[in-house]
Amino acid sequence: MTTQGTYDGQLLRGDEWRGRDFTGQSVAVIAHGHEAAAIVPEVARTARAVKVFQEEPDWLLPATLPLPALLRRPVARLHLRLAVRDPWTRRRLTPDHRFNTRRPRTDGHYYAVLQQPHCTLISWPVYALVPGGVRSAEGIEHHVDCIILGTTAAHREDLQ
Amino acid sequence: MSTSTSKGAFDFDQMLQTIKDKQWSLADIDWGAPGAELVTDEVRAKMKPFMADLVWIEHVGARGFASLAKKAPTPTIKRIYEYFHAEEQKHANAELALMKRWGMLDEDGNPPEPNINVKLAIKVLDDYGDTLPLTGLATLIPLLECALDGALVKFLLDEVHDPVCHEVFRHINSDEARHITVDFQVLELIGAGPLHKLLIESLALLQPQVIIGLIVVFTPLINKMRDNIVAMGLPEQKLYNAVKRFATIGSRGAHTARIPAYHVLKAQAAMVVDRTSPYHRLLADPMVKLTSFVPARVLGKPQAWVDELTHEPIAS
Numbered sequence: 001m002t003t004q005g006t007y008d009g010q011l012l013r014g015d016e017w018r019g020r021d022f023t024g025q026s027v028a029v030i031a032h033g034h035e036a037a038a039i040v041p042e043v044a045r046t047a048r049a050v051k052v053f054q055e056e057p058d059w060l061l062p063a064t065l066p067l068p069a070l071l072r073r074p075v076a077r078l079h080l081r082l083a084v085r086d087p088w089t090r091r092r093l094t095p096d097h098r099f100n101t102r103r104p105r106t107d108g109h110y111y112a113v114l115q116q117p118h119c120t121l122i123s124w125p126v127y128a129l130v131p132g133g134v135r136s137a138e139g140i141e142h143h144v145d146c147i148i149l150g151t152t153a154a155h156r157e158d159l160q
Numbered sequence: 161m162s163t164s165t166s167k168g169a170f171d172f173d174q175m176l177q178t179i180k181d182k183q184w185s186l187a188d189i190d191w192g193a194p195g196a197e198l199v200t201d202e203v204r205a206k207m208k209p210f211m212a213d214l215v216w217i218e219h220v221g222a223r224g225f226a227s228l229a230k231k232a233p234t235p236t237i238k239r240i241y242e243y244f245h246a247e248e249q250k251h252a253n254a255e256l257a258l259m260k261r262w263g264m265l266d267e268d269g270n271p272p273e274p275n276i277n278v279k280l281a282i283k284v285l286d287d288y289g290d291t292l293p294l295t296g297l298a299t300l301i302p303l304l305e306c307a308l309d310g311a312l313v314k315f316l317l318d319e320v321h322d323p324v325c326h327e328v329f330r331h332i333n334s335d336e337a338r339h340i341t342v343d344f345q346v347l348e349l350i351g352a353g354p355l356h357k358l359l360i361e362s363l364a365l366l367q368p369q370v371i372i373g374l375i376v377v378f379t380p381l382i383n384k385m386r387d388n389i390v391a392m393g394l395p396e397q398k399l400y401n402a403v404k405r406f407a408t409i410g411s412r413g414a415h416t417a418r419i420p421a422y423h424v425l426k427a428q429a430a431m432v433v434d435r436t437s438p439y440h441r442l443l444a445d446p447m448v449k450l451t452s453f454v455p456a457r458v459l460g461k462p463q464a465w466v467d468e469l470t471h472e473p474i475a476s
């Protein structure tokens with residue numbers, strides 16, 4: 001059923017995206033929230049278009065703050081509320097408090113960059129890489145020039 | 161695919177793997193293949209409002225799964241619901257692509273405008289979807305899927321002979337079979353929970369917004385669609401069979417019958433399919449009429465998920 005194949009564009013894993021120029025390129029980033037928060041602002045600086053396939057959202061703080069553990073999540077929630085006005089986007093950026101136990105990380109302007117016109121947040125599950133790009137479970141094939149796999153995604157067997 | 165819950169726990173991990181293995185894409189379908197000409201002008205005019213309703217019901221159903229994901233009892237079931245959310249979106253996208261193939265969309269390929277009852281459902285999901293207790297939505301969704309799968313889709317396939325349509329619905333039906341299996345297995349899981357939790361969740365369903373939602377939104381939405389398709393020629397027996405299927409699968413489980421919402425919706429469904437029931441005269445028909453006077457602008461702007469429909473198999 002799934003038409004698998006090898007992706008024929010540029011595929012970057014882990015940290016390989018660092019220090020590169022993506023001018024003129026459309027880029028897909030497949031990563032967890034905290035990884036995407038590090039990758040996307042940097043990539044979006046030069047890329048023509050960025051599609052962020054967020055595997056799971058994480059809590060993000062506006063800056064490195066010396067907060068007691070008890071306050072980190074409420075502050076991260078408030079940061080999300082203030083930084084993202086669209087309720088549907090905000091919902092998709094809100095972690096599931098029952099299952100997500102990762103500690104909040106620093107935003108790095110991720111929320112602001114995500115809302116730029118050339119960035120798109122996609123929360124559909126990605127199930128395959130095909131010659132043209134990324135297939136996600138809403139039935140659409142997303143064609144891109146370059147795919148960046150975050151550390152977790154880089155270890156997924158179905159995305160090799 | 162088995163829906164029995166007899167011995168031993170259902171393997172949700174295995175189901176998640178199956179769901180991942182069975183993914184398909186709009187890009188797998190040849191949307192320009194011959195067969196579109198089999199949809200005559202007469203069939204096109206007749207099926208256009210039906211297809212528009214179908215697209216929107218799938219799209220709203222997708223949003224329902226997004227709410228279920230927020231309530232899922234385990235991370236695996238949450239992931240399954242996230243896939244189902246996407247798959248229902250895929251079904252809506254594929255049905256929109258069929259509408260485009262059959263010349264039912266405008267020149268720009270825009271999705272059809274939802275009717276007022278769909279707009280009301282969108283409003284309720286936006287405002288309350290994520291706060292409803294799991295039992296309510298987890299019971300409502302399999303009922304809608306049984307109706308969709310057992311009556312509407314069968315009707316469509318009887319009426320339309322385009323092979324591409326049949327290819328698309330082979331995929332959709334295969335997905336829906338898994339949805340229904342999981343839906344009822346989750347009901348079993350909920351039903352097997354402690355009685356006090358079931359009662360608390362059921363009492364939570366008695367909130368005014370839920371009751372009003374059921375009466376003002378769900379009742380006319382379903383009735384309007386019911387009457388529309390019966391008027392188009394769907395035998396009422398098919399509706400009856402679809403509801404019977406909901407009751408039959410539910411009764412196979414050892415614990416589903418402990419869920420009060422299951423009994424309430426089963427009873428309502430039985431009244432919906434029986435046009436002679438006073439339910440129609442006293443409640444459903446007046447609600448269809450009343451809601452037709454609701455101006456859409458009082459509902460405000462829906463959330464951005466309503467704009468996620470697309471008939472394009474490839475996005476660049």
